[in-house]
Amino acid sequence: xxxxxxxxxxxxxxxxxxxxxxxxxxxxxxxxxxxxxxxxxxxxxxxxxxxxxxxxxxxxxxxxxxxxxxxxxxxxxxxxxxxxxxxxxxxxxxxxxxxxxxxxxxxxxxxxxxxxxxxxxxxxxxxxxxxxxxxxxxxxxxxxxxxxxxxxxxxxxxxxxxxxxxxxxxxxxxxxxxxxxxxxxxxxxxxxxxxxxxxxxxxxxxxxxxxxxxxxxxxxxxxxxxxxxxxxxxxxxxxxxxxxxxxxxxxxxxxxxxxxxxxxxxxxxxxxxxxxxxxxxxxxxxxxxxxxxxxxxxxxxxxxxxxxxxxxxxxxxxxxxxxxxxxxxxxxxxxxxxxxxxxxxxxxxxxxxxxxxxxxxxxxxxxxxxxxxxxxxxxxxxxxxxxxxxxxxxxxxxxxxxxxxxxxxxxxxxxxxxxxxxxxxxxxxxxxxxxxxxxxxxxxxxxxxxxxxxxxxxxxxxxxxxxxxxxxxxxxxxxxxxxxxxxxxxxxxxxxxxxxxxxxxxxxxxxxxxxxxxxxxxxxxxxxxxxxxxxxxxxxxxxxxxxxxxxxxxxxxxxxxxxxxxxxxxxxx
Amino acid sequence: xxxxxxxxxxxxxxxxxxxxxxxxxxxxxxxxxxxxxxxxxxxxxxxxxxxxxxxxxxxxxxxxxxxxxxxxxxxxxxxxxxxxxxxxxxxxxxxxxxxxxxxxxxxxxxxxxxxxxxxxxxxxxxxxxxxxxxxxxxxxxxxxxxxxxxxxxxxxxxxxxxxxxxxxxxxxxxxxxxxxxxxxxxxxxxxxxxxxxxxxxxxxxxxxxxxxxxx
Numbered sequence: 082x083x084x085x086x087x088x089x090x091x092x093x094x095x096x097x098x099x100x101x102x103x104x105x106x107x108x109x110x111x112x113x114x115x116x117x118x119x120x121x122x123x124x125x126x127x128x129x130x131x132x133x134x135x136x137x138x139x140x141x142x143x144x145x146x147x148x149x150x151x152x153x154x155x156x157x158x159x160x161x162x163x164x165x166x167x168x169x170x171x172x173x174x175x176x177x178x179x180x181x182x183x184x185x186x187x188x189x190x191x192x193x194x195x196x197x198x199x200x201x202x203x204x205x206x207x208x209x210x211x212x213x214x215x216x217x218x219x220x221x222x223x224x225x226x227x228x229x230x231x232x233x234x235x236x237x238x239x240x241x242x243x244x245x246x247x248x249x250x251x252x253x254x255x256x257x258x259x260x261x262x263x264x265x266x267x268x269x270x271x272x273x274x275x276x277x278x279x280x281x282x283x284x285x286x287x288x289x290x291x292x293x294x295x296x297x298x299x300x301x302x303x304x305x306x307x308x309x310x311x312x313x314x315x316x317x318x319x320x321x322x323x324x325x326x327x328x329x330x331x332x333x334x335x336x337x338x339x340x341x342x343x344x345x346x347x348x349x350x351x352x353x354x355x356x357x358x359x360x361x362x363x364x365x366x367x368x369x370x371x372x373x374x375x376x377x378x379x380x381x382x383x384x385x386x387x388x389x390x391x392x393x394x395x396x397x398x399x400x401x402x403x404x405x406x407x408x409x410x411x412x413x414x415x416x417x418x419x420x421x422x423x424x425x426x427x428x429x430x431x432x433x434x435x436x437x438x439x440x441x442x443x444x445x446x447x448x449x450x451x452x453x454x455x456x457x458x459x460x461x462x463x464x465x466x467x468x469x470x471x472x473x474x475x476x477x478x479x480x481x482x483x484x485x486x487x488x489x490x491x492x493x494x495x496x497x498x499x500x501x502x503x504x505x506x507x508x509x510x511x512x513x514x515x516x517x518x519x520x521x522x523x524x525x526x527x528x529x530x531x532x533x534x535x536x537x538x539x540x541x542x543x544x545x546x547x548x549x550x551x552x553x554x555x556x557x558x559x560x561x562x563x564x565x566x567x568x569x570x571x572x573x574x575x576x577x578x579x580x581x582x583x584x585x586x587x588x589x590x591x592x593x594x595x596x597x598x599x600x601x602x603x604x605x606x607x608x609x610x611x612x613x614x615x616x617x618x619x620x621x622x623x624x625x626x627x628x629x630x631x632x633x634x635x636x637x638x639x640x641x642x643x644x645x646x647x648x649x650x651x652x653x654x
Numbered sequence: 655x656x657x658x659x660x661x662x663x664x665x666x667x668x669x670x671x672x673x674x675x676x677x678x679x680x681x682x683x684x685x686x687x688x689x690x691x692x693x694x695x696x697x698x699x700x701x702x703x704x705x706x707x708x709x710x711x712x713x714x715x716x717x718x719x720x721x722x723x724x725x726x727x728x729x730x731x732x733x734x735x736x737x738x739x740x741x742x743x744x745x746x747x748x749x750x751x752x753x754x755x756x757x758x759x760x761x762x763x764x765x766x767x768x769x770x771x772x773x774x775x776x777x778x779x780x781x782x783x784x785x786x787x788x789x790x791x792x793x794x795x796x797x798x799x800x801x802x803x804x805x806x807x808x809x810x811x812x813x814x815x816x817x818x819x820x821x822x823x824x825x826x827x828x829x830x831x832x833x834x835x836x837x838x839x840x841x842x843x844x845x846x847x848x849x850x851x852x853x854x855x856x857x858x859x860x861x862x863x864x865x866x867x868x869x
Contacts, residue, residue, distance in 0.1 A: 140807060142802050142803065142804050145802075146768070146769070146800070150769070150772075151772060152771075152772065152775070252807060252808065
């Protein structure tokens with residue numbers, strides 16, 4: 082139980098932690114995307130402003146005149162005047178403000194895309210030879226082109242320049258005759274100390290320019306990005322990278338797709354340290370809460386289990402005792418069953434063995450009775466002996482039936498039996514017997530009472546009970562036979578006057594070979610009641626002594642009622 | 655117009671001695687290019703149009719002139735190219751070397767006429783119609799000068815500076831007539847556009863009219 086609770090708690094903690102981690106990561110990414118999105122909006126605005134500014138410049142008639150009228154010597158001279166506004170503030174030695182719209186340098190491209198060399202480079206923004214070479218294009222552009230050029234000559238980290246190349250179209254021919262290439266300081270995220278920690282830089286020609294990161298970190302990111310770009314299609318993406326052991330979320334996005342300049346990528350780095358620390362703190366909190374919960378659960382379950390286990394333990398002890406007793410009872414039952422079976426077999430065998438000699442004896446006695454040369458006393462003795470053989474046969478039949486019942490060999494073929502008719506027949510038979518005492522007969526039962534049973538066994542029950550009432554009646558007494566339907570059963574009550582059964586003997590009257598009061602004057606062998614009860618039970622009913630006292634003994638036989646199917650209904654069926 | 659008549663009369667007076675000696679006439683027809691495909695929208699309104707980087711007038715006109723070495727005139731005529739309705743008028747002006755051209759502003763706005771042509775570079779700066787004296791430039795080197803306005807980038811004008819006093823602009827049908835020419839062997843040239851100049855050798859005889867066409 083504790084294990085299950087522990088596992089469930091562990092699973093709940095795991096899912097809670099995972100959910101929190103997922104939410105935190107999603108929030109982080111959304112936050113990051115929002116930062117970048119706002120950054121891009123500002124960049125887009127700035128680009129639009131720069132483009133508009135440069136577009137005005139390339140329409141200047143003097144520039145066109147210099148290019149179209151073969152006056153290249155006047156080109157930079159004219160441009161110096163025309164682009165003065167653009168270049169103001171970019172004077173050598175004076176560092177322009179971050180994110181300003183002032184240009185750092187400009188150049189014109191010839192019809193082949195090469196740089197038209199300026200006569201005085203200081204007036205057009207000085208560039209190293211390498212940086213200037215990067216401004217040249219394979220051909221003149223038809224549309225505005227954006228590029229990025231890293232100038233490494235001036236500082237250790239170098240200076241990144243955003244370059245905008247605008248075609249100059251001849252007003253005479255409409256053809257592109259030149260291009261104005263203007264370099265600006267690229268837009269940079271200004272860390273206002275608000276703790277967002279977002280750093281942006283530019284990757285171009287395999288070099289990353291992100292001066293706020295140490296050199297080693299820049300080299301590492303350069304490698305990572307180079308690998309990524311070689312695999313991916315160059316679309317924007319993000320991945321995690323460790324910088325100086327600190328995890329960072331890195332986002333890259335192409336800055337100048339389709340440009341004639343080398344492809345450049347914007348690189349944004351967002352430190353994950355705070356987020357991870359927050360996640361770790363949350364993990365600890367969740368873990369702590371879980372452990373506390375588990376501990377409380379353990380304590381509570383311990384107490385509850387202790388209280389619950391008392392009756393269970395008692396039950397276990399009782400159960401053990403019961404099991405022992407049951408084993409004993411089962412052993413005794415088995416032994417009794419074996420004994421009973423043996424006894425039943427013995428009874429059956431004995432009955433069969435006895436029947437033959439009794440028959441022989443009866444036959445012998447009857448043949449002796451048929452002789453006429455005996456004295457009259459002899460006939461009387463022979464009659465008495467013959468009567469005993471009949472009695473012996475009755476005992477043997479009863480024993481045989483009982484032993485079959487004990488062995489479970491008696492099966493009842495239940496059919497509706499008219500109980501009233503059976504009672505009437507037996508009463509008639511008893512009335513004809515020579516030794517019937519002079520008793521007053523009271524009958525109270527309807528003419529047709531049907532019970533479920535096999536007729537010969539039902540008849541035997543009725544016979545035995547009636548026989549019993551007749552035999553133990555006193556002369557001048559009365560006998561009452563009453564039958565009625567009661568709660569779905571048919572109840573037959575037979576009462577008789579006479580000496581009651583002693584109180585202590587009442588519980589033995591249904592045992593075999595028990596004869597109430599053992600009065601020798603009453604014929605019988607002590608099997609009738611036992612046989613009647615066993616048969617009544619076999620029919621789903623029962624036999625019991627209702628009362629015995631004050632000159633009245635009454636038995637009750639209970640049968641299951643079963644009405645016969647009417648003949649016409651059966652025919653219909 | 656009065657000014658133009660005055661200039662013409664002055665020229666005739668100056669050339670009179672030569673004309674008396676040489677009154678040859680040459681006339682003919684220059685086969686002008688057919689009207690070009692629609693020019694760029696920007697230049698549509700103006701009479702100087704470009705096609706494939708070639709400056710020409712529209713409708714096409716040619717300048718026919720007699721090439722040769724002629725004595726430099728002692729008198730430097732003055733001609734005018736006005737700015738009117740944001741265009742140069744006339745759009746094409748042939749002048750002899752040494753001619754001063756005035757650029758009166760007949761519009762009610764500023765103009766800034768300049769040229770970066772190697773023949774003559776100048777920049778008159780911005781000026782209003784009432785600017786006096788009228789800004790002018792002396793054209794002392796033969797060649798083609800493209801006139802531009804720094805304020806109205808679409809304005810174009812051409813000044814063809816020639817070494818000869820004998821020149822004329824054809825009519826729209828290309829017909830021309832030059833009279834008062836000296837006799838002798840010369841080359842008659844027809845400037846058609848900034849890239850096309852045709853020429854024919856001619857032998858002029860005094861008092862005779864020569865028929866020369868430029869196919």
